[in-house]
Amino acid sequence: MKKRFTTILLILWVCLKVSGQEQLTTIRNTYDIGYYNVFNLNKRIVWTSTEQNGVNLYTSDGTKEGTKLLTNLSTSIPTVPNSFDEWSIAGDELLYRLATGSDKAEMYKNFSLLQFVTNGSDKTIKLFETKDFIEGSSALKVGNDYYYIYGQKDNNVLLLKIFKVYPDSRQELIKIIDLSKEDASIIDVRWIENAGNLYCKVTIAPDFLLSSQRYLIINPVNGEIVNKNQEAYLTSFHGKVFFSKYDESGKKYATYVTSEAGLVKLFESDDETKFFPPLADEEEIIFFDKENWWITDGTIANTKFVKSLYPDLDPGMRKKINNSYLFYDMNFRKWQIYDNGVMKKPGISIVPHIDFDNYPKSFVYENKFYFNALKQVDDKSRLCVYVFDGNDVALAADLSDYERNGPGAAIVMKNGGMLFPITPIASSRDKTLFYWHPTLTDPVVIATGPEIYVYPFETNKVIIAIMDKRGTIYESINFRFYVSDLKSPARLFFPIVFLSEAQIPGQENLRVPDAGVLGDKLYFSAYTPDTGYEPWVTDGTAEGTKMVADLWQGPQSSLPGFFRMVNGIPVCQASTPDLGRQLFSLLPKLDSPVLVVPNTQSCEGDTIVLTASKGFDSYKWIIDDGNEIITTDNKLSITKSGTYKVIVSKNKATSFPSNAVSIHFIPLPAKPSIKQENNQLVVTATGQLQWYFNGTAIVGAITNTLTYAGAGDYTVKVTENTCSVVSDKLLVAITSTEELWEEKIYPNPASHKLIVKTNQQQPVHLELITIEGKTLLQQTLSEAQNEINLKGFNKGVYILKLNQHTRKIIIE
Structure with missing residues (x-):
């Protein structure tokens, strides 16, 4: 039995009344942390810093403990300014590119490029690094592997190289594509989604001539070019890729879309088709030539053809409401409505206008589309709000008493209202801020002042x-x-x-x-x-x-x-x-919590409970070996030596560390083993000894040997440095006692039952015990002849104990 400390030690810590802000970084960077070099990732931020040891990557979760150096990206210090760009690579990971500045002369002289991927917390993989000038590069993730692609000239021959990078950073060359026949340079390399998979989009053009650029869509896994039959890439939309190709025989331009079966023809046109760049919330994409429009979701069944009312109309603003579209060309003040397969003009006579300083803001409220625009009244730009209900456009609010307030336009609120900073016509230089909502008859003036x-x-x-x-x-x-x-x-x-x-x-x-x-x-x-x-x-x-x-x-x-x-x-x-x-x-930093322990020492195998102040959201227990344990309970049970502190948090605010508590668990002595020699029990052990018979300490039995006098269970406890360990039980049987009972216990061996005869004046206590000392049966015998049921017991050798007398029996 282990001895526990009984002394209660209470460690109190005087709370620090400090309410300062926590400085998360202490980076002696060559350049300040740039506004545009910090990126959000997995509830953290990551950024690079150029220091004496090169370029480092840092991460922070907003706490001192969660702000750390992720990795040293490069040991060389850039001699020209570096740009730090990012692209999403797959969900919870980001691809970053660290490259030299855009000065072409310096770039050719001091070119360097590093691409890496990170999850912002515990994984950063370097994908590609070079000091040789390359033309375009990017990377993407497929499954657990990464692929990067770049162009490079070898003896004036432009080659496109695709590599695979495994999670353990091993690299494998997938394919080299010879682009010498293209007579082109690589403008850019990005990735797009195609039928649920990621593909590379490589932009090429003769000598960087953007007006002649074309695109190659490449499967990174095998290096195959999707549009190898000269199909011209148009765009990608909702995981589908659209191409165009001229049919010499039919003198038609065909628009194709990718599918699991390959390229599918959507429609044909007499002229080359273009597309309006899709907006983030759109479910359809619109292709057009000079007069014709095709509205499609990428399937033949849902591709709709319609003629535009205006040639070359560019709907910079458009919205779908109740299966109808409003298209508004803000540059040329033209608009049209697509409704049930036809284009029509809105019923309103005055077409609003905008300028580039006042791009219209819009919102949807109760399935109606509202947007602000301007109309000219007495050579003044007056503010209006228009509404599209899926059928027609109407004036929702005529705010003609106001003229626009220069750049800035409206602020759309979450509830569907708009805030307008304007200048009243009859006012001085003061500005007016008013609020309008579709449920209001008149706007609410919120504030006025020289600047708002x-x-x-x-x-x-x-x-x-x-x-x-x-x-x-x-x-x-x-x-x-x-x-x-x-x-x-x-x-x-x-x-x-x-x-x-x-x-x-x-x-x-x-x-x-x-x-x-x-x-x-x-x-x-x-x-x-x-x-x-x-x-x-x-x-x-x-x-x-x-x-x-x-x-x-x-x-x-x-x-x-x-x-x-x-x-x-x-x-x-x-x-x-x-x-x-x-x-x-x-x-603000919270005060240091109080950490209390009942004792600072105990024996191995024991448990000490640390208790911190109550009333906090979480507790971060810090151990000197670098491990951390986060709990919502203010108590922590420990069984390991070390120095412990705790940091608490509430409503995201964290505390200063608590008082440090050093805990020591004392090693136990080696477990003793008892040997039986003649009529003595012997143990080899050092330390303080104490013998026990049937669980009771034997007075004076404190040496390495014990002369036993009766049958039963014997153990010995060894104590060193106040910590104890007890041996296994040793069952001792007395041979002379066995002979007294020999003719009163039969049969032996036995199978189903055992007869025990006794002539004792008082009841006899019977126990059936395994050789290992485990008691299987206990029974009180009160008759002269007693029958013991042995059914259900395994075959083997057992000890039959009658009061203090023992006898070996065999069950077969």
């Missing part, structure tokens, strides 16, 4: 920063914060006037104004004379508006920017005095 900055929330709430004092970047400008529920004008919710400090000419890059709605809060950069530009946060209430932290202590500015959400945690970039731009969490 609008930050919409998904809850249909808006926070508005309104300029309080005019100025330029070389003059200080004041602004205040307002909030509105879109039902009534915005109200001032925070009395402090924020100052946009004047800039010094030639140093405009020192100020980085930025803001972002993250979750249910607005994070923004604001200036005060005591702190400079630092991160602030507001939820639209006075009590919820505050400076997050003075990241660069004192009047110097940390210039926070790049506000974004990472795994539910708001983060930003900000400057530090020693390392430049770094990544910061905007959640």
